[in-house]
Amino acid sequence: MHLLIFFKKVPKTIPKTVMAKDFSTREENYAQWYNDIVIKADLAENSAVRGCMVIKPYGYAIWEKMQATLDKMFKDTGHSNAYFPLFIPKSFFSKEAAHVEGFAKECAVVTHYRLKNSPDGKGVVVDETAKLEEELIIRPTSETIIWDTYRNWIQSYRDLPVLVNQWANVVRWEMRTRLFLRTTEFLWQEGHTAHSTKEEAIEETMKILDIYATFAEEWMAMPVIKGLKSPNERFAGAVDTYCIEALMQDGKALQAGTSHFLGQNFAKAFDVKYLTKENKLEHVWATSWGVSTRLMGALVMAHSDDNGLVLPPKLAPIQVVIVPIYRKPEQLQAISEVAEKIKKALQDKGISVKYDDRDTHKPGWKFAEYEFKGVPVRLAIGPRDLENGTVEIARRDTLEKETYQMTDIENKVEHLLDQIQDNIYQKAFSFREENTFKVDTWDEFKDRVEKGGFVLAHWDGTSETEIKIKVETKATIRAIPIDGKKEAGKCIYTGNPSSELVIFAKAY
RNA sequence: CGGGGUAUAGCGUAGUCCGGUCAGCGCGCCUGCUUUGGGAGCAGGAGGUCGUAGGUUCAAAUCCUACUACCCCGACCA
Numbered sequence: 001m002h003l004l005i006f007f008k009k010v011p012k013t014i015p016k017t018v019m020a021k022d023f024s025t026r027e028e029n030y031a032q033w034y035n036d037i038v039i040k041a042d043l044a045e046n047s048a049v050r051g052c053m054v055i056k057p058y059g060y061a062i063w064e065k066m067q068a069t070l071d072k073m074f075k076d077t078g079h080s081n082a083y084f085p086l087f088i089p090k091s092f093f094s095k096e097a098a099h100v101e102g103f104a105k106e107c108a109v110v111t112h113y114r115l116k117n118s119p120d121g122k123g124v125v126v127d128e129t130a131k132l133e134e135e136l137i138i139r140p141t142s143e144t145i146i147w148d149t150y151r152n153w154i155q156s157y158r159d160l161p162v163l164v165n166q167w168a169n170v171v172r173w174e175m176r177t178r179l180f181l182r183t184t185e186f187l188w189q190e191g192h193t194a195h196s197t198k199e200e201a202i203e204e205t206m207k208i209l210d211i212y213a214t215f216a217e218e219w220m221a222m223p224v225i226k227g228l229k230s231p232n233e234r235f236a237g238a239v240d241t242y243c244i245e246a247l248m249q250d251g252k253a254l255q256a257g258t259s260h261f262l263g264q265n266f267a268k269a270f271d272v273k274y275l276t277k278e279n280k281l282e283h284v285w286a287t288s289w290g291v292s293t294r295l296m297g298a299l300v301m302a303h304s305d306d307n308g309l310v311l312p313p314k315l316a317p318i319q320v321v322i323v324p325i326y327r328k329p330e331q332l333q334a335i336s337e338v339a340e341k342i343k344k345a346l347q348d349k350g351i352s353v354k355y356d357d358r359d360t361h362k363p364g365w366k367f368a369e370y371e372f373k374g375v376p377v378r379l380a381i382g383p384r385d386l387e388n389g390t391v392e393i394a395r396r397d398t399l400e401k402e403t404y405q406m407t408d409i410e411n412k413v414e415h416l417l418d419q420i421q422d423n424i425y426q427k428a429f430s431f432r433e434e435n436t437f438k439v440d441t442w443d444e445f446k447d448r449v450e451k452g453g454f455v456l457a458h459w460d461g462t463s464e465t466e467i468k469i470k471v472e473t474k475a476t477i478r479a480i481p482i483d484g485k486k487e488a489g490k491c492i493y494t495g496n497p498s499s500e501l502v503i504f505a506k507a508y
Numbered sequence: 509c510g511g512g513g514u515a516u517a518g519c520g521u522a523g524u525c526c527g528g529u530c531a532g533c534g535c536g537c538c539u540g541c542u543u544u545g546g547g548a549g550c551a552g553g554a555g556g557u558c559g560u561a562g563g564u565u566c567a568a569a570u571c572c573u574a575c576u577a578c579c580c581c582g583a584c585c586a
Contacts, residue, residue: 046578050578105584105585106584106585170586172585172586174584174585174586175509175582175583175584176583176584176585181586182585182586186586188586254586255586256586257586291586292586294586325544325545326544327543359544361547362543362544362546362547362548363544363545363546363547364545364547364548365546365547365548366546366547367545367546367547368547369547371546380545382544382545383545385545508585508586
């Protein structure tokens with residue numbers, strides 16, 4: 001088919017030595033490599049506020065694509081967006097015991113509402129006379145304020161279900177932060193739904209989990225395991241927490257999204273009841289679910305290499321960049337005519353294109369720059385191409401470049417983008433397969449966990465055992481796979497009977 | 509919050525032990541010319557109260573004290 005004639009010549013790759021200077025490799029220092037990519041690819045930087053980041057335009061453009069895709073998926077399944085306050089009255093927090101227990105330690109608190117000039121004339125100080133009657137918490141998540149609000153929204157079965165999502169920022173006062181993976185303030189979406197039956201709420205929880213998994217795999221090109229969290233890892237206030245769990249290139253697991261079945265916990269805590277058709281008063285059933293800017297971190301670590309960022313075409317802000325190569329202004333003009341034509345043809349296909357005709361940087365510099373920023377496809381057009389009616393196409397995922405006839409270029413590029421999307425998914429999938437191990441003995445387990453990867457093992461189902469394993473190996477249960485096969489066995493740690501394999505790993 | 513470290517130009521750093529032409533280098537930035545198919549070359553140029561506040565001294569980037577910020581390792585977490 002198309003692609004066969006597409007890559008007809010033996011692809012040449014770019015020599016490593018000329019690329020990615022001043023840049024750590026994954027082998028040398030994985031954490032540094034991650035940081036270098038985030039900063040040098042212009043995704044984000046540290047801000048003047050400790051633990052908080054500035055998401056730069058290029059990084060934010062990726063987040064916007066994630067938002068747009070997820071937002072449509074939510075709306076297609078009947079959800080609507082709304083917005084609830086940043087501040088939550090402190091008293092709301094203590095209404096659900098497990099919830100307050102889980103979040104109290106990391107809440108930022110607003111105590112005053114006014115500043116005044118400092119008596120010593122240097123700057124401003126808190127005006128002690130402007131103390132809040134009731135202190136406000138900056139939301140670490142919005143269950144409490146939302147359920148306090150839902151009480152007034154819901155009276156009858158006719159008011160159900162309530163299917164609301166909000167895009168918001170939240171604050172969790174973390175000890176140690178890392179760009180995107182864990183920041184004090186982060187952006188996310190949080191869905192909060194209310195249902196008349198337990199079954200419907202569980203169905204909602206699973207529906208969202210499927211949306212998250214689909215998004216991760218089809219848009220981010222990142223394979224994920226869908227699973228249930230163990231009680232230790234469960235969301236504070238949930239009955240069951242489900243997750244999508246991904247494996248990063250350093251062998252550590254990353255929770256990429258969570259969907260919670262909240263039972264009637266919040267309905268009871270906030271007294272949210274409805275009248276059934278039979279005129280009986282019942283507490284409603286709830287779910288909540290979210291993904292955050294942490295997905296950006298996952299995206300970086302899923303595909304990038306020692307030459308910089310690698311983006312899946314479906315989320316790349318710039319899918320194709322065109323770089324002109326010329327000596328004289330007349331050449332640039334001739335190239336630009338062709339380039340603009342190609343740009344238009346690609347745009348007509350819904351492909352985002354940048355034609356970089358800046359004269360302030362040389363072609364080599366631009367090549368390096370766009371490679372670093374993960375632009376999936378680069379077209380280079382020079383005088384030679386004009387003569388021959390050709391264009392050089394380079395793909396970021398494999399670093400291969402080839403020269404093709406310009407005819408039908410927009411279809412070639414469109415197919416290539418699909419191919420890249422598929423290729424990086426397959427690559428990530430193979431990596432996960434190669435780094436997933438089933439172990440049967442404790443010695444094997446310790447050894448495997450140390451080396452990294454997903455470790456499938458039997459577990460006796462108790463929190464005590466999970467905690468002991470965590471203390472001894474730093475590995476936690478990342479997920480009890482939903483589609484995992486039931487299989488009788490013995491707990492890796494205690495030898496007690498177990499009915500299924502769970503996934504252990506060290507985690508972010 | 510414990511343990512360790514760092515702070516000099518936009519970024520990366522030398523100098524700190526041994527106080528006195530020590531404020532230097534690389535990248536980046538600006539101007540000009542030559543260049544442009546993988547991060548160009550040459551020439552010229554701009555930019556720093558050496559984290560902050562005190563102290564010692566004839567003299568402090570350098571020694572002393574306090575403070576602040578950041579980084580790494582732990583505990584905690586999406």
